[in-house]
Amino acid sequence: MLFYSIAVVVIAIDQLAKIWIRGSIAVGDSVPFWDSVLNLTHYENSGMAHSLFQGYGRLFALFAILFISGVLYYRKKGDVKGKPMDISMGFLVGGAAGNAIDRILFGKVTDFLEFTSGHGILNLADVAINIGVVLLLITAAVSIIMRKEFL
Template sequence: MLFYIISLIVIAIDQLSKLWVRSSMVVGGSRPFLDPYVHFEYYQNTGAAFSSFQGYGKLFVVFAVFVTAVIIYYRTKGVLKGTWMELATGFLVGGAIGNAIDRVLFGKVTDFIVLGRMTGIMNIADIAINIGIVAIILSVIFRREPKQSYS
């Protein structure tokens, strides 16, 4: 259940934040927020991270659907279990679906978060995807295997 709750929360926050940006900022516009650590800059990305693969955004919709289907399949098989894996996959799927919604509805993703002096612009879905990937890696690294008895 945690997987679905996290996914839905991420999608909702992502879509509401993008709606706010699209309705209150102009493309290329900037707004201070917690300067110098974070500021908002409205950008529309038709590609992937760091503006790579411009114009191929529709392919990422297919990829997002594939990743979501694979995660749900392995969850139902009991392979992806435990609280950390529920959280991790919830963030990953929520972020993937959040960006896929933008690509389907608008043909591009609304990016607006700039951290510190970074040159990349991201959104809540991107942050969720990164949290999900890091959490999956940590979950795999620190997974506790059941002790086997050798009797």
């Protein structure tokens, strides 16, 4: 249940934030948000990270659907188990689904989190994917250390 709860909450928050951005800030406009750390900048990205492969938004939606299907398959099979994995996979699936929804409906994703350190523009689905990856790496590292497989 934890996996599904996290995935649904991530999707809902991501989609609500994107709806708000699309309705509040014109594409290309930027609004200072958090002191000098973060701006809300409305950007429409039809590619992938760092605007690579522009125009292939719907193709990336297919990859997201395949990823989500794989996670669901392996969860059902019993290969993905435990609370840390449920949390990690919940963030990963929620983020992938949030961006896939945009790509299917619009052919592009709405990005809006621009950190002034210059690391591109993200959305909340991207943040969730990053959280999921970090949690997955921590879970894998702890698992290896606990089994002492690194020796």
